[in-house]
Amino acid sequence: MRISVVGGGYVGLVSAACFAQLGHSVDLIEIDEGKVEAINAGKPPIYEKGLGELLSKHVGVSLCAGAGYHRVWDTDISFICVGTPPGPDGSADLSMVEEASRSLGESLQEGGGYHVIVVKSTVPPGTTERLVMPTVIRHSGGAGERIGFAMNPEFLREGLAVQDFMNPDRIVVGSSDPKAGDIVESVYAGLNAPVLRVGLSAAEMIKYASNAMLATKISFSNEMGNICKRLGVDVYEVMKGVGMDHRISPHFLNAGAGFGGSCFPKDVTAMIRLGERLGEDPVLLKSVIEVNERQPLRLVELMEKRTGPLAGREVAVLGLAFKNDTDDVRDSRAVPVIEELLRRGARVRAYDPLAAANMQRIVPDIEYCDNAAGALRGADGCLIMTEWPEFSRLDEEFGLMRSRVIIEGRKILSCEGAEGICW
Template sequence: MRVAVIGAGYVGLVAAGCLSHSGHDVVCIEKDARKMALLKAGRVPFFEEGLEELVLFGLKRGLLQFDGQMEACQDREIIMIAVGTPARPDGRIDLSQIYAVMDEIVFRARFPQTIVMKSTVPPGFGVNAKERYLERARVPLSYLSNPEFLREGSAVRDWYHPDRIVIGGDDETAISRLARLYAGIDAPIVTMDVSSAEMVKYAANAFLATKISFINEIASLCELVGADILPVSRAVGMDRRIGDQFLQAGLGYGGSCFPKDTCGLDFVSTCNGHAFNLLKAVIEVNKRQRLLAVRRLRHVLGRLHGKTIGVLGLAFKPGTDDVRESPSLEIINLLLDEGADVRAYDPLAMENARRALPDGVFFAPGVMEAVTDCHALLVATAWPEFSTLDWAAVRPVMHPPYLVMDGRNCLAAEELRQKGFLYWGIGRPYPVQGETRNPLIKTGQIFPLRQAVSP
């Protein structure tokens, strides 16, 4: 099939690469000249495992091309929209790029085409878009919602092995046409109306974010009562009704989807007269996790002015170079505000972080340079490189109190303690001998169970 994909970001470029690899004739439209030059040379402007190979394969076979002009989509049966929908400060979703694209598609349409929305849009957008744009087209245009559920770092694998393919629309012919585009992918195709398909994307991400914030709340409670979140979350996740994914306590979620979609859904709820209090709590808990890391550093080190803190991990999760809404970047800014010296390192995300962070951060060329002369280390991303680090070589180049804050619970706690580090994980027993509860909680706020239930 002849397909146009508008937007060469994470979603659009994965769609274009995978569709061309499956034998479809694909043109990917991108207006950013710098990005376009890279793509035409077969280079992907961000890291996504396996994607560059797919792009090169499509280019060599002549099934994938890149263009900077919207005219390139005029002769295509299917037009996929995958442009950015960033969040505004008030939580609203900025749909300006989509509006501009829809205007051009309608203006240039010369024969019936199917418009497929891959960008994440608020529930109800599609119904409005059909009335606002498609009704003034000179030819019949069909509109379908086809949300993506790709995880950064494993997006190519997720494209070919999805849990489900969701298609929202009321045009059966267009739905069948889009379904043929996914021929060869073994996954159930779930059809519904447009607004319901739009809601599926928001509901899925909000639920996963809820699991993360929930386990972080349990982790905080574990610290208060002297429990350990690792065996707790492992045992809870063994329940088939719950599952073990997204039950890892840590610094909270980040990236381009969860923060934007939770705030976006909360805004949509408010605009429609619904107080989504559960979602508001999820967002608040996630914000608190960043502050918790700084409070802990302050508790152990005292004032942070003049202290050197190493931050290991800048990407919002391992396997990507994406630093959007990364917990580590927010924490670094807080540390700088308190006068701390920050040394930072990440295997992939250094350049993106350098553009996002202010001057004053030392970007180390390697992990050992990052830990040198530090009073404390914060592991903010669970890269395998950090869990397999030679910690015996790390301690001699650090300064007391040799604090290691494991923001992802990815290190061997007992091994680090045996090597002389002061280890503190999220939701794990407090490292000082004889003290099991979180010392950040004032004495007298916790009551023994027998006291609480006695008459």
């Protein structure tokens, strides 16, 4: 099948490469010329395990990137994979989805057969039906009768996105009509996963509800961890027992500094705003965000209890990405921690195996080191913010510190003397 993918960001690029791996011919549409050049050279502009190998294998064979929509009419199906960042009030900004819909509609004026437009971007329920469909049809020059619509949410974990795409828990397909849904389902032929066929709005809601549920588990675990710490109880032992209940499962029960990344914070907030517009008060989701905002600041408070006032002290921050195996720093819990350290007058040295360059664009006024030892040398304290495996092997490096005060935001260290944020 011939596929167009609109958007060469995280979801779009991974999807395009994996569709090519499934045997399809893929045109990737991306307006950033630098990204287009990198992709066509087989070099992913983001770090994602296994993505580089897929691009090397398929670029120039069954995958190519370009800035124009001129070849869309000659493809069978188009996936909208553009960003939906938070607007000023926290609700989803759908301007890029609307722009992609307009461009797709205009491109389909040229002719061709039946074409399916699929929204893969995370959008509020009702977006495909009330924004995408009318926008495409309005700009298609009367071609609306040969255009089908579907919503096919993604469930990709950064760092494991290729694996998740090729081995999904489920494939959710919402469609405007059975024919459109059948075509979307056929794109995934060869993958061993249950397919759930639902309505358009239900598919959109499944994505939001899934992210909200996972974020809720994390904030719940962190709140239990805070209580356990005061009791002198090991929260990891507690959550191991809780997770053995098949109704709960052990996943996303690791207490720590909170959640970040490109999805959970913005999607939970967008769900709160949607509920409020509908006349509901999503008190549980508001609490999930409140716990998550408060949690990383506990690290700074623990540090100050151990070291005394932080003004003038040297603090090493190890880990800047919101999780390991990615260079993504969007809503990383390291950001509010560093900002609070600076507010209290500390001097910060930081290290991350992949994410330092991205963090430097957000927080330029700290020292970035080439390795953990450089950040630790002469430090009065250390905060561990990301569970990179290399941090678990640190031991003698902590001897370089002026005072061995080590606070973990993620349970990763095996050395003596480290204190956890809630253990």
